[in-house]
Amino acid sequence: MDDCIIIGAGPAGLTAAIYLARFHLSIRLFDSGSSRAAMIPCTHNHAGYPEGIAGKELLRLMLAQAERYGAVREPVKVIAIERDGDDFVVRTDHGTYPARTVLLATGVVNHRPAGLLPEVHDPALERGLLRYCPICDGYEVTDRRVGVIGTGDHGMREALFLRGYTRDVTLIAPEAGHELDDSCARALDEAGIARVDGPCGGWAIEGAQLALDTAGGRMAFDSIYPALGSRIRSHLAVAAGARANDEGCLEVDDHQRTSIPGLFAAGDVVKGLDQISHAMGEAGVAATTIRNLLDQRRPIRR
Ligand SMILES: Cc1cc2nc3c(=O)[nH]c(=O)nc-3n(C[C@H](O)[C@H](O)[C@H](O)COP(=O)(O)OP(=O)(O)OC[C@H]3O[C@@H](n4cnc5c(N)ncnc54)[C@H](O)[C@@H]3O)c2cc1C
Numbered sequence: 605m606d607d608c609i610i611i612g613a614g615p616a617g618l619t620a621a622i623y624l625a626r627f628h629l630s631i632r633l634f635d636s637g638s639s640r641a642a643m644i645p646c647t648h649n650h651a652g653y654p655e656g657i658a659g660k661e662l663l664r665l666m667l668a669q670a671e672r673y674g675a676v677r678e679p680v681k682v683i684a685i686e687r688d689g690d691d692f693v694v695r696t697d698h699g700t701y702p703a704r705t706v707l708l709a710t711g712v713v714n715h716r717p718a719g720l721l722p723e724v725h726d727p728a729l730e731r732g733l734l735r736y737c738p739i740c741d742g743y744e745v746t747d748r749r750v751g752v753i754g755t756g757d758h759g760m761r762e763a764l765f766l767r768g769y770t771r772d773v774t775l776i777a778p779e780a781g782h783e784l785d786d787s788c789a790r791a792l793d794e795a796g797i798a799r800v801d802g803p804c805g806g807w808a809i810e811g812a813q814l815a816l817d818t819a820g821g822r823m824a825f826d827s828i829y830p831a832l833g834s835r836i837r838s839h840l841a842v843a844a845g846a847r848a849n850d851e852g853c854l855e856v857d858d859h860q861r862t863s864i865p866g867l868f869a870a871g872d873v874v875k876g877l878d879q880i881s882h883a884m885g886e887a888g889v890a891a892t893t894i895r896n897l898l899d900q901r902r903p904i905r906r
Contacts, residue, residue: 610631739765750829
């Protein structure tokens with residue numbers, strides 16, 4: 605039986621793997637290979653890399669560090685977590701594995717605009733014409749022409765956040781008309797944020813801009829941010845009985861413990877900042893708590 609099975613090898617899971625392997629614990633690291641960090645062309649807000657670093661390269665370096673201490677990333681999809689007394693059974697598409705503890709670091713998946721096909725989406729993302737994280741890269745759109753696909757409270761908040769970087773922000777409704785209450789509409793007006801109705805379509809890279817059709821005609825922007833929410837990959841823990849909020853984010857305490865003893869969670873799958881630094885910090889806390897829990901059950905000695 606392993607001391608811990610980590611599900612997910614993004615920044616959270618890899619940080620936990622480094623810590624747990626260096627605690628001399630036996631771990632498995634299962635990963636289905638779709639880290640959000642792998643989508644980052646170059647992050648400039650992750651401390652320690654003054655020139656920035658590509659998400660894939662950061663993941664490669666973190667995995668190399670974990671491997672140095674014996675961790676192995678297994679390309680395996682986990683399909684269920686089951687409780688077995690104080691322990692767990694983790695079912696995967698490659699077999700079933702027992703573990704004393706489990707750390708869920710499965711992240712989230714951003715909703716993409718309807719009709720934005722991969723052949724436009726992927727190069728647009730690579731070139732910074734499409735962006736998903738204003739906290740991460742709002743700086744890069746300073747004084748640029750920015751579109752936000754969204755509406756309601758969420759769309760308003762994202763547009764207002766980006767207004768801190770540029771005067772030229774347009775909020776575009778994804779489907780048809782905007783769904784904005786009076787206070788949202790007023791806040792947008794006061795900030796000078798233009799509003800355009802959808803539906804959005806006809807996505808194409810045109811020169812150095814990303815263009816789309818709207819109810820107000822064809823428009824082009826230096827960068828477009830979808831503000832359409834995300835799917836939280838917490839279903840494995842929720843199916844096992846862990847508590848989550850209405851959005852699906854797992855509830856954890858200050859030590860990253862879910863409501864199921866022995867089941868921990870870190871990173872985007874937990875309500876938080878959805879940033880690499882935050883995922884790493886939570887994973888360090890989770891890993892140390894896991895180590896201390898196992899030590900209480902059976903003292904760790906060499
Ligand atoms: C375009 C973009 C740009 C970004 N830029 C920045 C930035 O500049 N700075 C910053 O701090 N943050 C940035 N972020 C956010 C950052 O990528 C995330 O906060 C970070 O990746 C979260 O790490 P995580 O380990 O929680 O989840 P993830 O990195 O998403 O990793 C989760 C892992 O779990 C695996 N998994 C899921 N389900 C299963 C399963 N059932 N079985 C096995 N494995 C599973 C997935 O395959 C994945 O590898 C950006 C995000 C995007 C999309």
